Amino acid sequence: MKNNTNDPISLLDLFLTFFRINAITFGGGYTIVVVLRDEFVVRKKLISDEEMLNLTALAQSGPGAMAINTSVLTGYRLRGLPGAIICMLSSVLPCLIVITIISYFYQEFKENFFINSALKGMGGVIAGVLVITTINMGIKAMEKTPIFSGLIMAVSFVLSFFLDINSALIIFIFGIFGIVLFSLIKEEDLR
Numbered sequence: 001m002k003n004n005t006n007d008p009i010s011l012l013d014l015f016l017t018f019f020r021i022n023a024i025t026f027g028g029g030y031t032i033v034v035v036l037r038d039e040f041v042v043r044k045k046l047i048s049d050e051e052m053l054n055l056t057a058l059a060q061s062g063p064g065a066m067a068i069n070t071s072v073l074t075g076y077r078l079r080g081l082p083g084a085i086i087c088m089l090s091s092v093l094p095c096l097i098v099i100t101i102i103s104y105f106y107q108e109f110k111e112n113f114f115i116n117s118a119l120k121g122m123g124g125v126i127a128g129v130l131v132i133t134t135i136n137m138g139i140k141a142m143e144k145t146p147i148f149s150g151l152i153m154a155v156s157f158v159l160s161f162f163l164d165i166n167s168a169l170i171i172f173i174f175g176i177f178g179i180v181l182f183s184l185i186k187e188e189d190l191r
Contacts, residue, residue: 008044026122
């Protein structure tokens with residue numbers, strides 16, 4: 001299917017891509033970031049690594065499911081409001097279909113050894129994917145502003161791990177701090 005020269009990807013391609021991604025991605029919002037990055041940054045080259053990092057940070061800070069937020073923001077970045085709506089629908093539909101099927105066969109799924117084993121196995125794979133994604137995003141952040149990014153990462157880790165402060169609160173506080181700081185100081189000055 002050919003795309004309009006003004007639009008890097010058609011709405012149908014956008015719908016099918018996000019439907020497929022959301023249908024096969026397990027493990028929550030952070031796992032979809034890896035797949036979206038591979039699809040739109042590496043393969044299709046429609047979004048830069050920096051834009052993907054920004055979309056992920058924005059999706060994290062908003063209310064709701066991160067997978068859907070990331071999908072909507074990516075759709076908006078690629079095709080504006082129609083793209084955001086298409087991506088929202090294509091992100092929600094796989095969940096609705098799977099939940100509907102599971103509700104009909106819940107008792108059989110609940111007691112099936114193979115399904116339970118597969119779900120437990122996916123947990124380990126998802127943990128590995130999350131570690132790789134976090135490392136890659138950290139490396140990208142460190143390239144732009146190494147001192148600032150390193151300091152924010154270290155302080156966030158200490159606050160979350162040792163002081164058991166809620167991650168959402170840490171993200172909110174450092175988000176506000178970043179907005180204030182970068183409105184007063186140019187990014188290049190923090191390198």
